[in-house]
Amino acid sequence: MCIQIMEIKIYQIDAFTNKVFSGNSAAVCPLNGWLxxxxxxxxxMENNLAETAFYVKKDNHYEIRWFTPTVEVDLCGHATLATAFVLFHHENHTENNINFFSSRSGHLTVARELNYLTLNFPLDEIKEVALTSEIANCFTSSPLTVIKGKTDYLVIFENEEAIINMNPNFENIAKLDARGVIVSAKGNKVDFVSRFFAPQIGIIEDPVTGSAHTTLTPYWSKKLNKTTLTATQVSSRGGELKCKVVQDRVEISGQAKLFLKGLLYIE
Known part of the structure; x- marks a missing residue:
């Protein structure tokens, strides 16, 4: 009996960086139709990266979905940036703008200008909440402020060093009713720094999290009284972002690099 083998292109892109082995890696798989x-x-799960993005071309836009090794997620910034990089540089998208559509997050766009790609995402809806014992028990030092967005907690600390040196309790973070926890502080050389922990969805620490900046940007924009901000995610790999509030949207800009391309073989 002949076994049919399906070949699927795969790219691995390091996003929010200008060099490989830094930023956040995402796999990108173009599809002719949804599997x-x-x-x-x-x-x-086989890729075992923070996210794998899949997309299907539909008329004048691309449908996009994002999966961690364990679940599908509502929004992923670095994998969207990676997908745009693939389309611009390897899949013959000739215009300088890309329209994506997600059934979970609506219309998303990415624009190309020189070496930078700019995501246009909806701003998160955030509000300050009480510091509960459940949140406090996730950390060895006391937070200054706790913010709740649609899917994540944003926990503010005193300075950049507190974020860099943080060793949170992942078991306690995993018990919180949220996608994950963003920790942040005012930066020494940039406007703000952050890290992102999401053991709830199989990601102990995400190296660079574009979607978290839909929460971080409105908070720091109001706190610092400015609409254009610079940011660094101070994970071990590190990543650089530029963020801008534009009405009820946020523009998140970064660079990307190709690490590998190949084929998947699925029976």
């Missing part, structure tokens, strides 16, 4: 969700999840 079963179970297959998409298995591919993401």
């Amino acid at each position: 079963d969700d179970a297959i998409l999840q298995k591919i993401a």
Whole structure:
């Protein structure tokens, strides 16, 4: 009996960086049509990266979905940036703007200008909440402020050094009713720094998290009284971002680099 083998292109891109082995790696798989969700999840699990993005071309836009090794997520910034990089540099998208559509997050755009790609995402809806014992028990030092967005907590600390040296309790973070926890402080050389922990969705620490900056940007924009900000995610790999508030949207800019390209073989 002949077994049919399906070949799927795969790219691995380091996003929010201008050099490989830094920023945040994402896999990107162009598809001719949507496969079963179970297959998409298995591919993401096999890749074992923070996110694998899949996209399908539809008329004048691209449908996009994002999977961690364990679940599908509502929004992923670095994997969207990586997908745009693939389209611009390897999949023959000739215009300087890309329109994406997510059934979970709506319309998203990416614009190209020189070496930078700029995501246009909806601003998160944030509000200050009380510091509960559940949140306090995630950290060895006391936060200054706790913010709640649609999916994440944003926890503010005194300075950049507190963020860099942080060793949180991941077991306690995993118990919180949220996608994950962003920790942040005013930066020494940039406007703000951050890290992102999400053991709830199988990511102990995400190296650079574009979607978290939809929460970080409105907070720091108001705190620092400015609409254009610079940011560094101070994970071990590190990543650089430029953020700008534009009405109810946020523009998040960064660079990307190709690490590998190849084929997947699925029976």
